[in-house]
């Protein structure tokens with residue numbers, strides 16, 4: 001099983017030329033992948049599928065992906081493995097001005113529509129960076145090895161230092177004086 005994983009491991013996440021999607025059956029391209037992402041350190045390859053459908057003035061992107069990432073517990077600083085499984089979907093608007101966001105006229109009120117993802121209709125969709133974003137969003141903000149992690153274990157001597165042996169004789173002398 002492991003050997004198979006390694007032999008099929010390859011980078012097939014090439015950027016998709018958006019106009020070419022219209023020539024695909026149902027204007028849809030589906031990619032199956034088992035790959036390592038450039039910017040995301042994962043213990044196992046990211047595995048799953050991704051579908052991009054051309055819907056005229058927008059792309060409909062959906063995917064299923066899973067992998068295992070190694071995180072560091074915020075409480076005890078131990079590393080632990082965390083399984084990420086995502087099934088995101090997103091609409092990406094195709095807009096000629098997608099490349100020129102800086103040139104938006106200033107007197108134009110920005111609406112929610114301006115905040116959604118856009119791409120130029122003759123440009124490329126990059127499945128790898130899209131997937132990277134989706135997986136990154138899914139990495140928990142609060143990273144705990146387990147819900148009730150007790151934090152860094154404090155040794156007993158530190159918690160309760162007791163009496164330094166060097167003071168023991170003074171302590172007994174004090175007892176005699178009393």
Ligand SMILES: [Zn+2]
Nearest residue numbers: 073076145149
């Ligand atoms: Zn912990």
